[in-house]
Amino acid sequence: MEKDYDPTPTKISAEAIAALKQYQFPGNVRELENILERAFALCEDGIIYAHDLSLSPTSKAVETQAPVINEPQTNPAATDNSPEDVDSLESYLEDIEKNVIVEALEATRWNKTAAAKKLGITFRALRYRLKKLDLE
Secondary structure, three states, X not given: OOOOOOOOOOEEOHHHHHHHXXXXXXXXXXXXXXXXXXXXXXXXXXXXXXXXXXXXXOOOOOOOOOOOOOOOOOOOOOOOOOOOOOOOHHHHHHHHHHHHHHHHHHHOOOOHHHHHHHHOOOHHHHHHHHHHOOOO
C-alpha cells in the first residue's frame, strides 16, 4: 500500500528571524534562499534555529542579543512573520522574495532591467519571478 508523504511545515524560531534581519546579505535573494534551504536540511524537530542558519562570522551574532519584536516597518508591504505567523517555509520565503523584488523595483522606478541588475539576476529571471509571485 502506498503512503502519501505529507511533512509537517517547518517553523522558524524568533532568534533565527532576528539573525536573518541583522545579516547584511552580501549576495542576493539566492543567498537567502540557499541559507534557508541549508537550514531546513540541518534543522531538527521541524524548527530552524539561528545555529542552523550557519551565517558567516562577519554577520552580527544574534545569539547573545534578544530578538527584535514588532519593530516599525519602512515598507508597508513587508510583514513581520514571527514563527507563530508563518504558515510554511515556502510561504515565508515567497514573502521575503516579494518584498525584496518590490523594493528593487521601487528603487529603480519600476525599471525592470535596472531592478534585475540590482538584484543580481537576469531580466528573464525577474520576469519569471514577477509572474510567479503575481506582481505583474
